[in-house]
Amino acid sequence: MGSSEKRSKDVMSDIPTFSGENLQKNLKVIQNSRTFLSIIAGVLAGIIGFTGLTGFVFYFVVMLITSVGLMAKAGFSADLYFDSWNRVLFDGFLGGLMSFVLFWTFAYDLVHIF
């Protein structure tokens, strides 16, 4: 998660050019951080004892925080590092959901229904 993001777009030439390899590496970084955070969010939600809708709201809050964090790391100009804004903001939202639910259930059961 601490790896440096590389520029994948060269804005000095007239036509935007992408470096495919850097673009993919940046996407990997996003995916890894989202997965990791969704697992941690699941464990937290289970320990605190969220149930029902509150838990899902918590998941979306954590995802939003991830988005803000990634944006901050990209220097708030996603154009330099990714090909579209949507990737930084919304990619991988639902992918982490299943991991979140698993760890949420796990932690909740371990702590509360012991």
Place this chain on the structure above:
Amino acid sequence: MAEDLVLDTAIRDWVLIPLSVVMVLIGILRYFVSKLMRSSPSPDAKIVKEGQVIIRARNLKAGANFIPLRSFRTRRLYFSNEENGLLHVPKGQGTNPQAQMFSDPNMAMDMMKKNLSMIIPQALTFAWVNFFFSGFVAAKIPFPLTQRFRSMLQNGIDLSTVDVSYVSSRSWYFLNLFGLRGLFSLILGDENAIDDTQRMMQMGGFGFDASKSLGAEKDGLDIIQHDWALPRFEQRAESVLRKLVK
């Protein structure tokens, strides 16, 4: 309303945790086994040549705007010249690799091995779960679901008044199946993160038809309009050099 059942601690220790641990270990095992069993098929020279030609054509398409117009045109002509261009396949001569694929024992064995190595651990684990861990409440999922899920989630439990949140171990198995994908992608590095569920979706239709892809590349090359992307590269080189020298 929902009475809080108090479940035996032994269920935690002997059902939930072992099942998760077993699934993680099986996933790791499968990853290593597939790595070991990856037999490299002896490549056919013609197919490799055609593959490389396609890669070259694709590179030309990708970098078309970075070379001057005339260079691009000469290269394109080399590929799509009617008589001896590389991509030009005379009609009726395209081999049919689909038939080749199924009569070639190596590739069929490979595909079968891949299929089996995915399905067998899943089926075995599922059977194990059903045999040992059925008939009791295993976990409580923290969010409420409608009654329609009852038959799916509470498979071994025959009481109809128990809240749907209390699920059997079969559903814990399925929950693990989907949820551990993310964990695998973190542990195993970024390559083999996709496991069963995604590979099952990708499995249909993997035919490498050489003649069709050659024709497709040729058409793609013909379509391209050359748009010179570096008209001011002398100025740009100058500014970069100035920054370096400062």
